[in-house]
Each structure stands twice: as structure tokens, then as C-alpha cells.
Amino acid sequence: MSAVLEIEGLRKTYRSRRRGVRHALDGFDMRVESGQVHGFLGPNGSGKTTTLRTLLGLIRPNGGRMVILGHEVPHALPAVAGQVGAIVESPQFFPHFTARDTLSLLAGAGQLPGRRVDEVLELVGLRDRAGERVKTYSLGMKQRLAVASALLKNPKLLILDEPANGLDPGGIREMRTLMRDLSAAGMTVVLSSHILGEIQLICDSVTIISLGRRVAYGPVEQVLAEHSQSSVRIRLEAVTDLPQAADVLTRAGVRVAAEPDHLMLAGVDKPAAVSRLLAEHGLYVSELAPVAVDLESVFLELTATAPVPGQHRQVDQSTKVGEPGSGGTGGGWGA
Numbered sequence: 450m451s452a453v454l455e456i457e458g459l460r461k462t463y464r465s466r467r468r469g470v471r472h473a474l475d476g477f478d479m480r481v482e483s484g485q486v487h488g489f490l491g492p493n494g495s496g497k498t499t500t501l502r503t504l505l506g507l508i509r510p511n512g513g514r515m516v517i518l519g520h521e522v523p524h525a526l527p528a529v530a531g532q533v534g535a536i537v538e539s540p541q542f543f544p545h546f547t548a549r550d551t552l553s554l555l556a557g558a559g560q561l562p563g564r565r566v567d568e569v570l571e572l573v574g575l576r577d578r579a580g581e582r583v584k585t586y587s588l589g590m591k592q593r594l595a596v597a598s599a600l601l602k603n604p605k606l607l608i609l610d611e612p613a614n615g616l617d618p619g620g621i622r623e624m625r626t627l628m629r630d631l632s633a634a635g636m637t638v639v640l641s642s643h644i645l646g647e648i649q650l651i652c653d654s655v656t657i658i659s660l661g662r663r664v665a666y667g668p669v670e671q672v673l674a675e676h677s678q679s680s681v682r683i684r685l686e687a688v689t690d691l692p693q694a695a696d697v698l699t700r701a702g703v704r705v706a707a708e709p710d711h712l713m714l715a716g717v718d719k720p721a722a723v724s725r726l727l728a729e730h731g732l733y734v735s736e737l738a739p740v741a742v743d744l745e746s747v748f749l750e751l752t753a754t755a756p757v758p759g760q761h762r763q764v765d766q767s768t769k770v771g772e773p774g775s776g777g778t779g780g781g782w783g784a
């Protein structure tokens with residue numbers, strides 16, 4: 450398979466007098482093969498938008514290499530821009546325009562044939578409402594209109610930042626069908642999302658980013674398989690002992706996520722060693738069960754963003770996997 454998108458060692462550093470130096474991208478790598486629907490996942494502040502904006506020439510990187518459809522960017526962006534459709538920030542539409550007016554205006558500006566407007570309206574499922582003003586649209590309909598605008602030029606690569614944001618379950622399902630249809634038609638789609646269950650269903654492959662670095666990548670099944678061996682749920686005879694058990698295990702190098710009535714452990718090769726270690730500290734296991742993983746649990750494990758009751762994880766507090774202290778019990782989604 451050929452790569453439609455390749456990123457190697459991308460770096461972006463922000464400097465401010467107040468906050469000092471912040472490495473938004475710290476040697477980030479990514480590769481997306483042709484015809485795939487590729488999920489780009491990471492906690493808040495991990496560098497997704499910075500990556501996408503850098504790719505589209507909206508931000509200048511401090512280092513690294515980016516190639517789209519065989520052309521090195523940003524240098525060769527003019528050569529590939531016509532083949533890349535992107536929605537990185539919510540586009541603003543004229544509220545008094547209808548969807549058809551909006552798309553006709555954009556098609557005219559891009560010197561695209563008028564029939565393309567009807568084609569994309571059909572594709573995103575807005576055909577029957579195309580004559581209504583945008584200000585009467587639901588959030589989901591506006592999202593579809595945004596996707597339609599990115600599809601006008603029939604791009605080879607479609608990049609969508611959080612396309613399922615604000616959609617209800619029905620809207621998400623339809624978005625999923627749309628992504629699959631586009632991919633079946635030969636388009637490569639990169640979409641960033643927090644809705645991991647959906648990513649698991651929609652995407653062929655994923656890249657997971659944490660603190661500006663890639664921490665996992667590959668076909669969804671492969672990423673799941675790589676992490677399915679070592680995920681274990683434990684319960685203790687006394688639920689009040691859970692914090693102490695979490696502490697003991699973390700100090701022993703096990704990655705721990707605390708739930709109200711159990712602990713989830715990652716990276717456990719020998720489950721028996723866990724019960725032995727805890728027993729040595731007077732902590733007795735009542736249940737120890739391997740757990741089939743889904744993408745959400747892999748994501749939480751790798752970025753250490755599993756919620757902990759009473760704690761709120763702040764933006765940027767994901768972890769670098771493989772480094773000392775990368776496990777830990779801390780963190781929950783920012784409230």
C-alpha cells in the first residue's frame with residue numbers, strides 16, 4: 450500500500466513569557482495508507498489540531514518532514530491543495546444562505562462544475578433540506594454541510610477534525626456510513642475524534658498521540674491485539690484498600706487506573722505476581738480477571754487519562770509511554 454500522508458519527527462514549540470516553552474509536537478510520526486479511514490486520537494492538548502494545522506500550512510513547524518500524496522509540504526502545498534479537503538476549525542456559514550447557495554458560492558469560487566453541488570448534497574444526506582436556510586439547521590446538519598464543502602473538489606485526502614462532535618447517536622451512525630462510502634470510493638479519510646467507540650467501528654487504522662508524540666499506531670485490530678494480553682481487572686476483599694493497592698502496584702511499575710470498586714491494570718505479564726505482591730502488603734484479592742480491551746481502554750492506558758473519582762485531569766496531562774512514571778493512577782477527563 451502507498452502512503453497518502455507521511456509525517457516524520459514533526460516538532461512545534463510554543464514560547465511565551467508567562468508559560469515558558471511548550472513542546473506541542475515533540476518528534477511526532479504518522480503514516481496513513483491510501484484508501485484508509487484513519488483515526489487520529491489523543492487527549493485534550495495532546496497536539497492533534499497543531500498537527501493538522503501544520504500539515505495544511507497554517508502553522509510553521511520547528512522541524513520534521515511532512516509528505517502529502519508524494520509531495521513534501523508545506524513547500525509543495527500549492528501542488529496538492531486541490532487534492533486535499535479539510536475541516537480543521539468549524540467553518541462559519543452565512544446564516545441566511547441555504548446549503549445549496551453556500552455550496553454554489555464555494556463551487557463558483559473554486560471554478561468547480563455546478564453539478565458537483567448536488568452530488569455532495571446527496572452524499573452527505575442534505576439533498577432534501579438543501580433549500581432551507583443554514584440558520585435553521587441543527588448542529589449535525591451544519592457538520593454535514595461542512596463535510597459537503599470539503600468534498601466539493603472531490604479530494605483524494607479528506608481531513609476532518611472532530612467531525613462527530615455534537616452529533617446525536619443517529620447522526621454519528623450516518624457520519625460513519627458516509628466515511629465508509631467515501632473510503633469505498635477510493636478516498637483516504639483522516640479524522641480526529643474523542644468518540645473512541647465510533648473510531649473503533651469506523652476506522653481501519655489509528656494513530657494515538659500523547660504529549661506531542663505517537664504512542665500507538667497501526668490497524669485497529671493490531672493495536673487492540675497488542676494490548677489485549679496484559680489488561681487485568683482486580684477487586685479486593687476490602688474496597689477501602691484500593692488506594693493502597695493502587696499505590697503498591699504503581700510503585701512496582703504496573704500501570705493502574707482506579708475505578709470506584711476495582712482497579713484496571715495494564716502491562717501485567719504474570720497476574721499471579723500481582724496477588725502475591727498485594728498479599729505481601731496485607732491486601733487480599735477477591736477477583737483477578739483478564740479483560741478484553743476496546744480502543745477506549747487502550748487509549749486510556751496509553752495516555753493515562755483514565756478517570757479517578759474526585760480528581761480532574763487537566764489539559765496536557767497525558768503521559769509519555771515507556772518513560773519512568775508513565776503509568777500512575779492520576780487523572781480523569783478535565784471537567
Ligand SMILES: Nc1ncnc2c1ncn2[C@@H]1O[C@H](COP(=O)(O)OP(=O)(O)OP(=O)(O)O)[C@@H](O)[C@H]1O
Pocket residue numbers: 463464471472473491492493494495496497498499500765
Ligand atoms: N497558539 C498557541 N500558543 C501556545 N500554545 C499553544 C498554541 N496552540 C496550541 N498550543 C498548545 O499546544 C498543545 C497542543 O494543542 P492542540 O490544540 O494541538 O491539542 P489538541 O490535541 O488538538 O487538543 P483538543 O483535543 O483539546 O483540541 C497544548 O498544550 C496547547 O495549549
